Amino acid sequence: MAKYDRKIELSERLSSVVSLVTKGGKVADVGCDHGFVSIYLVQRGIAERVIAMDVNKGPLARAKEHVDDYGMGAYIELRLSDGLALVTKEDCVDTVVLAGMGGKLMEKILSEALARELYISELVLQPQSDLQSFRRFLRENEYVITEEKMVFEEGKYYPMMKACYKGMRREDVDYENMLSDAFGPCLLADRHPVLHEFLLREIGKFEHIIAEMEKRQSGDKEVTEKLEFLKRAEALF
Secondary structure (H helix, E strand, O other): OOOOOOOOOHHHHHHHHOOOOOEHHHHHHHHOOOHHHHHHHHHHHOOOEEEEOOOOHHHEEEEEEOOOOOOOOEEEEEOOOOOOOOOOOHOOEEEEEEEEHHHHHHHHHHEEEHHOOOOEEEEEEOOOOOOHHHHHHHHHHEEEEEEEEEEOOOOOEEEEEEEOOOOOOOOOOHHHHHHHHOOOOOHHHOOOOHHHHHHHHHHEEEEEEEEHHHHHOOOOOHHHHHHHHHHHOOOOO
């Protein structure tokens, strides 16, 4: 008998992340931490089975406690794994969830999987940094971003995305792709209100920096170019 009969509740950020997972498949939850995302996926009928993984023994032990408490042991398998190292083609994973990590770390995890020819059909991703280079990495490795969301939580902006393997390699770096890589192709196409709020805030910040530099009769070409880049994206709204 499970200790808790209640449903797991997630923060707005994490509930938005898992809402991008296509229903009915097998999910690998990388960096599972306390295991709540894995439990949520099963409780809500989003995933039939989950492989919950973490590189550290402590978080994995906590995840096991919660999985046992919620009676999810038959549906959630726990593995001590560095990224996707212990996932193979035979696991038949449909979706990988990577949330709350830096973009460079996510890129490393996915690069190592691709080097083993482990092509996961769906990635649900919430990188915390290096968004432009990370989106470019996806594009250059035959993944297409098909859906995006963005939330503002506890003073921070969190973009998230679903990327599907399409076997379409795009290495071109025209201005349109640069904007899409920086701010998200779907977020821009959807004129997402949280992205617009973010752009306006960043434009205000850079305008203030430039005004202060002008007072000191100094300038910075990189700052000016960044402001123009932001304005080019905001103009799409």
